[in-house]
Amino acid sequence: MSEARRKAVPVRRKRHWALRALGWFLAIFFVGVIGAVATFFIVYQATKIPDPNKEFATNTTTVTYDDKKTALGSFYEQNRHTVPLSQIPKHVQDSVIAAEDRTFWTNSGISPSGMARAAFNIAQGEQLQGGSTITQQYVKIMYLTQERTVSRKFQELFIATKLSRQQDKSKTLEGYLNTIYFGEGAYGISAAGDAYFQVSDPRKLSVPQAAFLATVLNNPTVFDIDDKDPRTQKRIIDRYQYVIDGMRQMGTITESQAARYRVKLPALNKKQKNDRYRGPKGFLLDMARKELVRRGFDEDQISGGGLKVTTTFNYNQQKKMVEAATKELPKKRDNLHVGMATVQPGTGALLAMYGGPDYLKSQLNWATLRARPGSSFKPFAVAAALQDGKSIYDMFQGDSPIEIQGKKLNNEFDRDYGDVDLLYATQESVNTAFYDLVDNQMDNGPDKLVDAAEAAGIPKTKALEVGRDNPSTVLGPDPYASPVDMANAYATFAADGKYAPLHVIKEVTGPDGKVLWSEASLTKQQKQAFEPNIARMVNYVLQDVVQKGTGQDAKELDRPVAGKTGTAGGVGVEHRKENAECGGCKDGADTLTSWWTAYTPQLSTSVLYRAGKTGESDLDPYSNEKAFFGGGWPLKTWLAYMEAAHEGLPEEKFAEPDEDDVKNSPTPTSTPSKTPSRTPPSTSQSTPATKPTNTPKNTPSNPPPTKTKPTKTPQWPPLPTGPTIEPSETPDTPGRPGGDQ
Template sequence: MADNSQSRSARRKQKKNKKKPLWKKIVLSLLIILIVMGIGAGATAAYWIATAPDINDAKLSDPLASQILDKDGEVFAVLGEQKRTKVNYDELPQGLIDAVTATEDARFFEHSGIDLRRIGAAVIANITNGFGSEGASTITQQVVEKSFLTPEKKISLKVQEQWLALQLEREYSKEEILEMYLNKIYYGSGAYGVAKAAETYFGKKDLSELSLAESAILAGLPQRPSAYNPFENPELTKERMNTVLTLMVRHGKISKEEADKAREVDIPSLLQKSSPDSTPYEAFLQQVQKEVEEKVDGADIYTDGLTIHTTLDTDAQEHVEFLLSNQEDNPISYPDDEMQAGMAVLDTKSGAIRAIGGNRGNDPGDFNYALQTKRQPGSTMKPITAYGPAIEYDKISTYHQINDDKPYPIPGTDASIRNWNRQYGGWMTARHALNQSLNVPAVKTLEEVGYENAKKFAESLGIKFADDKMTIGDAIGGTSTTVNPLQMAGAYRAFGNEGIYNEPYAVTKVEFPDERTVETKPESEAVMADYTAYMMTDMLKSAISEGTGKLADIPSLPVAGKTGTTNLSDKEGSPDSWFSGYTTNYTISVWTGYNDNQRTLPDTKVPHALFKNTMAELSKDIETKDFVKPDSVVEAKVEKGSNPAAKPSEYTPSASIITELFVKGTEPKETSEKFDQLDPVSGLEASFNEDSNTIDVNWKYDSDADVSFEVSMKVNDGEMQTLSTTEENEMEITEVEPGANYTIQVVAVNNEDESSRSEPKTATVKSGTEEEDENEEGNIPPVEGLSAQYNEGNSIIDVNWNYNGPPASFEVSVNGQTQTVDSNGLEISGATPGQSYTITVTPVGKNGNNDGVRGQSQNTSVTVPNEENPDEGGGGDQSPPPDENNPEEPPADDGEQEQEQESPGEGENPDSRPGQGQENQ
């Protein structure tokens, strides 16, 4: 018993010491977790299935029409209620059935509603690339989704879709389901169902007449109806057709030889001669469709019964379409029928798209140049890539000085960037450089602010640079970077909206039939300081009022804007012309050019006219407020030509004073001394010393200024010659000629700045016996060298004369008004422009026998010129260089961008531009 007991105890001890391996514990734990998860997933799936909608026969028949509402909530288009022809399964040719199933669901006639093999492949792809990256929907599932569910990519909806697909297969045959599918889907051009599509594109009402190529085209269209529309994009259509033919060969539906023969077809030769009638405002609807596809996952505006709220202003849209039409009363003078145009109109405050002009003639089958064009922007980029960033990051002023001295060499190349007029004006303000659209100052400004800052600024305004790289040519819009009018309108709008940007938008919200609503309005963001927006706007206002954009000026409106043209390296002229501008209410960007981007424009001013006419029309009968200067900006008077900026002094002529804008705290603090004028000497006397045969000169100077005195002398009618400079208040002139008349002149000169000088003062004296002259009766000669000159800077008339005789005073008559002076000159202030003045001077003796004796009178006259009017004529290559100190009217032609050598640009047909140069305006 003891042994047995001991044995049992040992066995218990041994059993107790045996522990389960760690891996067994892990496996057991995972198994438990999986069971729990399975139970949870099953419960969740059961809930989703239980809450799935019922199969409704009515919803299986036809798609639901979508209503499109304008900004006032009025319906302006209904998509999906027409252009539908129902077809029965027995009317479908086998070739069409094979094309559709090979493309959409190769095992359609084999599975029970869901394809497990496709699901497995999709699961792997979704794990690798994220949920929703690849779908596994069968034709049955697509019918279910379009009939009963929303297009969101949610696991719950996918489970419901699969469950309903199984249910649908139990209630309907494969033939009925395929018939539903082909009658339900949208094929583009307003055609719903395959029968209507065949009629719309190929003019065939009997589907049995469809060729293999036509069947392949129809099978490929539903994936992207707009992109693969054969009327608009025949090349893309053919690519998609070839894909369908390849799938048909792969799944054994046709032979390779049959596919190759079908590939030989010319797509346009299959089509109807004209595309179908469009819905109203097709150019705008293209943007609506784009936004819904991008922002509402899987939604289809043609089949989902949506209510889409948009920003459309129908009055604005109709006016834009009128200006792009060929109507006889169209006020825009197009040079020919081939010129194309694209136009976008935004609300400046919100960024809402009010109108879109897609092309000349408003042809819905043609290219939409407002949305799809890819063209160089020319000088419309200068505010975005040069001056805007410089104000934002370097806080330059509108007076900022830039040296426009010579062509700008492009680093690392033999090419140079030149001004469009081949002229260079030296130092000038940023405002002047921009409103004259000069290239050299723009590229220097970009270099100053730096590429990193400039790129960041431009990208915040919706600009995307080619190859994500910015180059020196982007300062003048002459690289591979391309834009469209909607982008440019969005960028310029931020300048007019205090620096607030959001992507232009046409859709505010989308409502589904189940009352679910998706808000699509983009968020706004402050992308620049308010001082940048305001100062840039003020510069662009002067670009219209006095610069290259004068033809777009609307005198009754506070409007800002910029021109832009491009050119080619191998020929004269511009292939693109732009105008982008704004008020506080509207922002408009316009492009004109040709489909052939190597063809130059005979008239680059059409965008100006389109902008002006549209802005004036939209602004009728509404208040357009001016742009409000923020507290961060100060206006300051500057002495023109000072560098750095300096305040004018009290002596600065009014013509040399301008008012410019500065970021608060950066305005000039120093006062210019260029026009400072020293006080003149007083009490100047000159007397002849007969004993020493010298002339003694003395004067007084009451100012504390640190000066010297420059003494000059003229003998008889000779030239005034400088004798010497002294710091004393007197001088002796030796070696005097007997009997000569001497005029002595004294000028105070600043010892620190010799350019700062006083007005000259003069005295006259005759070498000889003073007593004889005094007592000789009637010895009063007339004055000599009487002259009168108008001093424009001081707005005075300087009158001077010489007198070689006994002491006398001088009676001066100015247009009949008389005064008596003892000096040999006087100043007449308050001169009136355009007025003529006659000055008469009569010497009157003062001493001895000559007291009161009058000499012979002398007279002269002077006419004060009128104020100059600005030149209103156009300029060209022969015009003098622009000089902001004496500005000339801007040239009538805005040929801004000039560069000796260009880099080829890249783009997409029809707007790619290989070999385009950087000579942009």
């Protein structure tokens, strides 16, 4: 073949695999988009707006004790008054629009960003919530069930879109304003005005009143005006100001009006709560309602969803607790408050609670309000020390004062004990020994103490976290815990170191009988907070408090009992002005809290006494003793309940700790300067069975004083003046020693 006829053979280039993949991806993508659009329009056309739910919110939720039969009460019955939109003034309409859906008049009935957020929550495995427009909220209330599922959310999407196109927006707003839940059992703007201000005619609502109602409807529990927690109050004012600013931006009110209204909330004039909340049981209902919210049930479901709620409260135990808390008291009772709680070890179930005599007269729950635990915090120091490798026979300074970070801190009445071991220090609640233990003998002692307290079940709070750097944390100087918290934390020791989350709801079923939530779901949150032998050693030490120490009256229960007293000193609210004028002459003169928290293997019960309108007054005038100590009236009230509560229960013993730990000889850290003597622990069945060898003989070199209570011992700095519900969370540095007997 000639060269001229020879032609080059064309080279076929293979298309790069990435280009082919991109082509297929784009093809699939466009097919998917077309399919999604087509599906949307098909479903949209097929969606019918159903008849409004004629049974709307008429099913009252009922609440029972733990037997599922005995009625505890019910939540709000429907309180609803329908008014036409023409009788709802523009500033009232705009307040709700400013709060819930500022694009209401122009949007298509749905919120794409809200739906995206809901989809993200689903992907994260969280509960479907939030992001709804006014139209979507109205659809959920009137046309759908209260369940939060993906299919229900898609139904809401299509119905809201169609409703927005087919129904005048004014009609939707009118329906919404007459059906949305505002709390206090009030459905609709008319009932809400009546409930909060006793103004049932929306035309008579002022701008601040309308803005407040728009504030609480977002979440009546989160924005509960009766909750005196400063964080809740701040949330309310922040939300209220957000509504006011929205009304200003919409032109409903002027700049000067907004500046004037946003300064403070309008004065409330609430109607008295329904009698179903009367008496001590009102606190139980309120606590159950709040827990339902934490479990994901919204206010519509709680008040009108026809739920059947079984609580952990035991009818017989509750009856016995109320009797003890109202009868076993000092003769002087004016402005004296008792908070009590009983938890079942190993389960976290709150069996009984006393928060006050009548919920309708005061919503301050003395069983859940946190207070200074005083020396009742020392068992957590014992647990932390054992975890740190210490022995209950290690020796610590018992003389007073002790110097910590350059400050001298004292025992109650400035009493000297000599060098004492940890067992005796706990038995007699020797403050200086615990300062020596936590602040001198343990690296990062306060930090380890806080870890132990939180592991046991004391909730993590700002005040407690600050305690990681406070040498006086071991004496509980700040509002670390409530009786409910303490009962559950001590129950961890009773349960061989097993922590169980505290709860008051046992089971929730829907109107159809389907179980919507059960306490069984909490099992995965249980944990071994302490090694069993650590917990058993704590039990051993706290039984010694009952047998030989500050809690000896608890022996009358005639069962194995472990417990600890606690008192916290300070300056009562009635003395703070005088104290400021005299430069701190009354620092530490008053007893502000008094505790007895103790447990058997079956029940863990905490009792707290406080005085005064805000719980910040001096307790000492209520006692004939030198001070209102935990081993006095708190223990007596505890005993009156626990004797009745254990009727019919078999006697159980605490598991014994390892014999070697109990028999170890003391390992003194220094030569005792004083050599007191004390009897070794009893070998009876209700106390630790094996006494230690070579037990240090500790008889205090200085006998108990007979003088009246000193005005400046222990040295606790004054707290801020003014009414408070809980004490200041700002500890003094390096600490504030507290007294205890």
